[in-house]
Amino acid sequence: xxxxxxxxxxxxxxxxxxxxxxxxxxxxxxxxxxxxxxxxxxxxxxxxxxxxxxxxxxxxxxxxxxxxxxxxxxxxxxxxxxxxxxxxxxxxxxxxxxxxxxxxxxxxxxxxxxxxxxxxxxxxxxxxxxxxxxxxxxxxxxxxxxxxxxxxxxxxxxxxxxxxxxxxxxxxxxxxxxxxxxxxxxxxxxxxxxxxxxxxxxxxxxxxxxxxxxxxxxxxxxxxxxxxxxxxxxxxxxxxxxxxxxxxxxxxxxxxxxxxxxxxxxxxxxxxxxxxxxxxxxxxxxxxxxxxxxxxxxxxxxxxxxxxxxxxxxxxxxxxxxxxxxxxxxxxxxxxxxxxxxxxxxxxxxxxxxxxxxxxxxxxxxxxxxxxxxxxxxxxxxxxxxxxxxxxxxxxxxxxxxxxxxxxxxxxxxxxxxxxxxxxxxxxxxxxxxxxxxxxxxxxxxxxxxxxxxxxxxxxxxxxxxxxxxxxxxxxxxxxxxxxxxxxxxx
Amino acid sequence: xxxxxxxxxxxxxxxxxxxxxxxxxxxxxxxxxxxxxxxxxxxxxxxxxxxxxxxxxxxxxxxxxxxxxxxxxxxxxxxxxxxxxxxxxxxxxxxxxxxxxxxxxxxxxxxxxxxxxxxxxxxxxxxxxxxxxxxxxxxxxxxxxxxxxxxxxxxxxxxxxxxxxxxxxxxxxxxxxxxxxxxxxxxxxxxxxxxxxxxxxxxxxxxxxxxxxxxxxxxxxxxxxxxxxxxxxxxxxxxxxxxxxxxxxxxxxxxxxxxxxxxxxxxxxxxxxxxxxxxxxxxxxxxxxxxxxxxxxxxxxxxxxxxxxxxxxxxxxxxxxxxxxxxxxxxxxxxxxxxxxxxxxxxxxxxxxxxxxxxxxxxxxxxxxxxxxxxxxxxxxxxxxxxxxxxxxxxxxxxxxxxxxxxxxxxxxxxxxxxxxxxxxxxxxxxxxxxxxxxxxxxxxxxxxxxxxxxxxxxxxxxxxxxxxxxxxxxxxxxxxxxxxxxxxxx
Numbered sequence: 015x016x017x018x019x020x021x022x023x024x025x026x027x028x029x030x031x032x033x034x035x036x037x038x039x040x041x042x043x044x045x046x047x048x049x050x051x052x053x054x055x056x057x058x059x060x061x062x063x064x065x066x067x068x069x070x071x072x073x074x075x076x077x078x079x080x081x082x083x084x085x086x087x088x089x090x091x092x093x094x095x096x097x098x099x100x101x102x103x104x105x106x107x108x109x110x111x112x113x114x115x116x117x118x119x120x121x122x123x124x125x126x127x128x129x130x131x132x133x134x135x136x137x138x139x140x141x142x143x144x145x146x147x148x149x150x151x152x153x154x155x156x157x158x159x160x161x162x163x164x165x166x167x168x169x170x171x172x173x174x175x176x177x178x179x180x181x182x183x184x185x186x187x188x189x190x191x192x193x194x195x196x197x198x199x200x201x202x203x204x205x206x207x208x209x210x211x212x213x214x215x216x217x218x219x220x221x222x223x224x225x226x227x228x229x230x231x232x233x234x235x236x237x238x239x240x241x242x243x244x245x246x247x248x249x250x251x252x253x254x255x256x257x258x259x260x261x262x263x264x265x266x267x268x269x270x271x272x273x274x275x276x277x278x279x280x281x282x283x284x285x286x287x288x289x290x291x292x293x294x295x296x297x298x299x300x301x302x303x304x305x306x307x308x309x310x311x312x313x314x315x316x317x318x319x320x321x322x323x324x325x326x327x328x329x330x331x332x333x334x335x336x337x338x339x340x341x342x343x344x345x346x347x348x349x350x351x352x353x354x355x356x357x358x359x360x361x362x363x364x365x366x367x368x369x370x371x372x373x374x375x376x377x378x379x380x381x382x383x384x385x386x387x388x389x390x391x392x393x394x395x396x397x398x399x400x401x402x403x404x405x406x407x408x409x410x411x412x413x414x415x416x417x418x419x420x421x422x423x424x425x426x427x428x429x430x431x432x433x434x435x436x437x438x439x440x441x442x443x444x445x446x447x448x449x450x451x452x453x454x455x456x457x458x459x460x461x462x463x464x465x466x467x468x469x470x471x472x473x474x475x476x477x478x479x480x481x482x483x484x485x486x487x488x489x490x491x492x493x494x495x496x497x498x499x500x501x502x503x504x505x
Numbered sequence: 506x507x508x509x510x511x512x513x514x515x516x517x518x519x520x521x522x523x524x525x526x527x528x529x530x531x532x533x534x535x536x537x538x539x540x541x542x543x544x545x546x547x548x549x550x551x552x553x554x555x556x557x558x559x560x561x562x563x564x565x566x567x568x569x570x571x572x573x574x575x576x577x578x579x580x581x582x583x584x585x586x587x588x589x590x591x592x593x594x595x596x597x598x599x600x601x602x603x604x605x606x607x608x609x610x611x612x613x614x615x616x617x618x619x620x621x622x623x624x625x626x627x628x629x630x631x632x633x634x635x636x637x638x639x640x641x642x643x644x645x646x647x648x649x650x651x652x653x654x655x656x657x658x659x660x661x662x663x664x665x666x667x668x669x670x671x672x673x674x675x676x677x678x679x680x681x682x683x684x685x686x687x688x689x690x691x692x693x694x695x696x697x698x699x700x701x702x703x704x705x706x707x708x709x710x711x712x713x714x715x716x717x718x719x720x721x722x723x724x725x726x727x728x729x730x731x732x733x734x735x736x737x738x739x740x741x742x743x744x745x746x747x748x749x750x751x752x753x754x755x756x757x758x759x760x761x762x763x764x765x766x767x768x769x770x771x772x773x774x775x776x777x778x779x780x781x782x783x784x785x786x787x788x789x790x791x792x793x794x795x796x797x798x799x800x801x802x803x804x805x806x807x808x809x810x811x812x813x814x815x816x817x818x819x820x821x822x823x824x825x826x827x828x829x830x831x832x833x834x835x836x837x838x839x840x841x842x843x844x845x846x847x848x849x850x851x852x853x854x855x856x857x858x859x860x861x862x863x864x865x866x867x868x869x870x871x872x873x874x875x876x877x878x879x880x881x882x883x884x885x886x887x888x889x890x891x892x893x894x895x896x897x898x899x900x901x902x903x904x905x906x907x908x909x910x911x912x913x914x915x916x917x918x919x920x921x922x923x924x925x926x927x928x929x930x931x932x933x934x935x936x937x938x939x940x941x942x943x944x945x946x947x948x949x950x951x952x953x954x955x956x957x958x959x960x961x962x963x964x965x966x967x968x969x970x971x972x973x974x975x976x977x978x979x980x981x982x983x984x985x986x987x988x989x990x991x992x993x994x995x996x
Contacts (some may be wrong), residue, residue: 065600065642066630069593074658077589098568102560102679103594103632103663104616109556122622125595127632129617130667130678139557141594141618141632151556167565171663172594176621187621188593 040368042309047253054303055182058312058369068180068187072296075369078320079299080190084170086222086317087192087294090214096166096194101148103171104139109147113272116146119239123175125187141174146240146265146291149195150273153287157197160279163287164207165197183300184257184505191295197287199279201266204288205243208264211292212245215260222317223298224420225249225305226428227259228451228500230476235460238291242266248475248500250428251304254449256475256504259301262292300505306393306420312370313392315420316413322348323409325375325387326362336382340375340405347406348413367392372416373409393419434484438469441489441501445470451502455495457488465490466501475500531859533800538744545794546673549803549860559671559678563787566860569811570790571681575661577713577808578683578785581705587657587685592639594662595630600638604763607637610730614666616678632665637731637756637782640686641764644778648688651770654778655698656688674791675748675996682786688778690770692757695779696734699755702783703736706751713808714789715911716740716796717919718750719942719991721967726951729782733757739966739991741919742795745940747966747993750792753783791996797884797911803861804883806911807904813839814900816866816878817853827873831866831896838897839904858883863907864900884910925975929960932980932992936961942993946986948979956981957992966991 040053055061060076072080088098104127111117124140142148153165170192180186194211198204212229219225227247237244241263249259267286270276279285306313316322323344327337334354341352351371353362359376366374376388382402389398389408393416400408431450435441444452452472456462466489467473477499488495531544546552551567563571579589595618602608615631633639644656661683671677685702689695703720710718718738728735732754740750758777761767770776797804807813814835818828825845832843842862844853850867857865867879873893880889880899884907891899922941926932935943943963947953957980958964968990979986 062643062646064593064639065597066593066595069595071593071639071643072591074588074590077591080591081589097565098572099565100563100568100571100663100681102555102557102562103665104557104560104679106556124622125618125630126620127616128619131613131615139616148555148562152553152562155553172591174594188595190591 040309040311043252043307050307050309051300051303052182054307054311054368060299060303060312061182066187068177070182070186070188072190075320076299079302079314079318080296082318082320083294083298084192087214087218088168088170090218091168091192091194094166094210094214096168096196099167099169100171101142101145101152101169103142105142105145105147106137106139108137109151110140112147112150113240113269116240116269120144120175123177125174125176142171143173143175144291144293145169145171145173145193146195146269146289147273149291150269150275150289153197153270154273154275157275157277157287159277160199160285162277163197163199164203166194166207167196168192168194181300183296183303189296191293194290194292196290197270197275198289199277199285199287201288204266204290205264208243208245208262208290208292211290212247212260212262215262215292215294216247218294219247219249219259219298219301220421221417222315223302223305224315224417224424225259225301226421226425228476228478229480230478230500232261232476233460233463233474233499235463236474238263240265240268242268246476249301249305250424250431250451250502251301251505252307252427253304254431254503256451256500256502257297257301257304258475258504259298260292260294263290265289265291305424307370310364311368313420314370314372316348316372316417319370319372320349321351321366321369321371322413323350323373323375324362324366324371325350325352325377326359326366327377328359328379330379333377333379333382337377340377340387340402343405344375344409348409373412375405391416391419393423435489435501436485436487437492438466438490441466441472442470445472445501445503449503451475451500453482453484453498454489454501455483455485455487456497456499457491457493457495458497459488459491459493462488462490471503472501473504475502475504531800531802534743534798541798541800542791542794543673545798545803545859551790551794551803552673557678559668561673561677561679563681566811567790570793570805570809571787573809573811574785574789575683578705578709579659579661581709582659582683582685585657585701585705587659587687590658590660591662592633592636592643592660594633596633596636596638597628597630599628600642601631603638603641604731604760607731607760611635611666614668616665616667633662634664634666635782635784636660636662636664636684637686637760637780638764640782641760641766641780644688644761645764645766648766648768648778650768651690651776653768654688654690655694657685657698658687659683659685672791674787674794680787682784685781685783687781688761688766689780690768690776690778692779695757695781696755699734699736699753699781699783702781703738703751703753706753706783706785707738709785710738710740710750710789710792711912712908713806714793714796715806715908715915716750716792717912717916719967719969720971721969721991723752723967724951724954724965724990726954727965729754731756731759733759737967740792740796741915741922741942741993742792742996743798743918744795745922745994747942747991747995748788748792748795749966749995750789751783751785754781756780756782796915798861801855802859804911805861805863807839807863807908810861810863811840812842812857812860812862813904814841814864814866815853815857815862816841816843816868817850817857818868819850819870821870824868824870824873828868831868831878831893834896835866835900839900864903866896882907882910884914926980926992927976927978928983929957929981932957932963933961936963936992936994940994942966942991944973944975944989945980945992946974946976946978947988947990948982948984948986949988950979950982950984953979953981962994963992964995966993966995
């Protein structure tokens with residue numbers, strides 16, 4: 015199967031490539047964004063569909079992206095004093111019911127285990143959709159004194175939510191995630207933790223995934239079931255839709271009271287602790303695809319790319335040997351791969367473009383004669399002639415440039431796709447004609463929030479931490495308003 | 506709560522410690538081995554019990570051991586060309602039934618999901634007890650040509666088996682493991698893979714966990730459901746019981762045929778591939794506890810110890826500062842921890858003995874004056890006076906010595922607890938009076954194997970690769986026999 019070759023493929027080193035019939039095999043973004051997305055996840059070998067409706071198989075290339083995400087984020091968690099644990103995957107129905115807002119939020123979408131072997135269970139168990147209840151039950155056992163606080167726990171696992179409509183990475187019945195659960199002596203400490211973890215998510219999204227995000231608080235309507243406050247990072251995708259990319263919740267002492275968690279404070283008095291939880295998931299892989307991808311396929315930020323650089327050589331004598339030497343050398347400074355397959359260089363260009371490899375290194379007989387190679391950036395197609403002697407020094411520099419290029423492009427796109435609305439008609443017109451974020455003032459009434467959804471099809475994304483007063487009246491009802499919100503259509 | 510202080514605690518640096526009333530808080534091995542085991546898993550903070558019967562909570566210290574196991578083993582898998590993937594946790598009933606021996610083996614012990622939210626599912630789903638069926642289903646989709654082979658996949662996940670009686674790490678309804686699943690063009694290649702992976706498990710057990718193992722093949726009776734051959738590593742615990750610590754299965758083309766996996770070979774003919782699977786689990790933590798532990802608690806092999814060295818200082822002036830300096834320096838050569846808690850050095854000695862930390866570094870005013878410290882080995886209590894200038898050099902040496910010490914002690918114990926039996930009465934007497942492995946010749950008849958279990962309460966552990974002909978007649982029926990087997994009572 016031949017694929018479209020992206021910009022930069024017709025490099026003079028391989029003049030014969032122009033003769034190849036290069037057929038584009040993925041739908042273009044413009045033609046059908048949803049189809050483009052599905053084509054990319056399948057053709058870049060990220061996933062396969064399984065026999066279980068709504069559950070995906072994460073293939074080696076997709077899982078390697080997740081492993082890189084895990085490694086980096088896990089390091090950030092450990093640096094801030096968090097420890098990993100593992101809780102059971104089942105929650106007894108009675109335990110799930112202890113916090114009433116929580117059960118109301120999750121009951122409609124959980125999978126129930128009713129039988130073990132041939133026997134019906136006395137009490138049915140749900141497969142965890144999230145583990146607040148399990149952590150609370152455990153905290154009750156192990157927290158007795160102020161000396162036992164804080165507890166800063168995290169868990170890497172899979173969770174299940176019985177969604178009706180599903181899409182790979184974005185919404186699947188089972189997905190992989192991490193869920194942090196912490197317990198603190200004071201509300202202030204718990205609130206600081208909630209914000210600290212949101213900042214870690216934002217730093218990870220921006221520095222490592224090269225995805226700019228809006229940090230803010232969710233409205234009451236959009237809060238996590240049982241939370242007193244939910245913070246979020248919101249990213250903008252290529253098609254102008256928002257993607258909630260990480261959330262952090264402050265629970266106050268609600269869960270602790272519901273579960274009877276109590277400790278003896280420094281004054282020897284009984285006290286109730288305060289709780290948080292926070293999570294990111296394989297959904298981030300969907301964000302990477304839709305924030306950076308193009309019509310040639312995936313574009314991966316270098317920090318999480320399973321392959322950061324791939325030398326591609328022609329089949330001429332002596333060239334493969336040089337490519338092996340180059341591969342050996344760059345392997346010391348980045349994650350490299352060499353592909354000695356029998357396919358043409360043109361096929362390989364397309365293959366590694368589809369897989370989003372940040373840089374490819376083109377090597378032909380003339381390059382070798384000149385003791386140089388051509389490095390092609392996946393993000394913008396730029397070609398850089400580099401002396402073979404300078405490879406180890408240049409590759410990391412170029413990978414950094416790719417990250418910066420991706421980030422700036424995404425930031426510019428977001429700026430260009432962010433609109434201010436001052437009244438309902440204006441908002442409706444933007445929502446109907448211009449994909450992207452809409453900034454608008456809001457009075458704080460849930461009624462107005464619901465009306466905007468009904469009338470213009472947008473939901474509140476967040477109340478950003480960085481406020482800008484773009485008016486003083488609610489975009490919906492016209493009453494005084496002092497909060498600027500981001501609104502949009504969302505995944 | 507005070508704990509018993511192990512050998513080496515009454516070091517002259519802390520003469521006042523002798524005055525402390527040191528109360529032993531765990532049951533001794535000799536008194537009640539099962540209770541000793543439970544005391545260790547709880548007191549060393551490895552697990553907590555959960556509200557879900559038979560499912561454990563793996564606490565930070567226990568999970569850190571598992572993370573170290575994962576990191577090392579995952580590296581060994583990747584070095585041998587394996588890639589990680591993630592399959593759904595659910596298996597539709599019809600898929601589980603495709604290979605008839607397999608379903609017969611697992612159906613009695615699976616958990617069934619019957620409802621998603623409020624709706625009853627059209628087909629019930631089991632929570633994976635193992636994933637051969639899911640991998641086969643996927644292989645059928647992605648393997649078409651000889652170019653697609655081999656597939657060398659591994660998955661880290663949790664699995665569920667609805668056991669009646671459970672014990673932490675050894676047998677729980679949910680446990681963590683890795684399961685490798687590979688597909689090959691030829692039977693020879695698949696067989697070689699099966700043996701390669703067993704060898705990796707043996708190397709890991711012996712070099713990293715310091716647990717000597719017997720490598721061999723299971724009898725037909727003890728094979729994995731659906732396998733043509735099952736290989737195992739068997740370890741001997743302190744109480745003389747065997748623990749199956751890792752298995753590797755060769756499936757021939759049975760699963761591939763049952764699932765209709767077919768590819769086009771080099772001659773353009775249709776062909777059926779050959780399959781393997783192999784796994785180790787959190788059971789290994791049970792093996793570590795019961796192979797190395799003692800009456801002071803856990804004893805961890807350095808390679809997987811979350812804390813490899815802990816400096817413990819008296820509360821005298823200037824000593825804590827020095828301990829911090831020592832901690833900073835040794836952190837560069839090992840995983841170290843400093844505990845600045847208000848408890849006495851004696852309490853800390855007991856605490857880190859309970860947690861199995863391989864070496865502790867004792868620091869008192871006199872040591873500092875002499876520019877030295879005393880390093881105490883957890884495995885044998887040996888005290889080594891070391892110049893503070895030589896710490897970075899000495900710590901890694903001593904950690905290696907601890908590993909070697911543990912391995913040799915376990916090997917000697919196994920030798921001393923391995924007995925040869927030449928006839929049924931002799932075997933019965935050994936089984937009744939001497940805990941350990943029994944070596945005996947076997948004719949190959951399943952009937953004899955069953956009789957040994959019924960009459961002497963032992964099961965066949967394996968037919969070791971390293972054969973030694975200790976007779977020429979079957980220990981049971983007296984007929985000619987050319988296979989020597991290990992027999993024993995097992996977890």
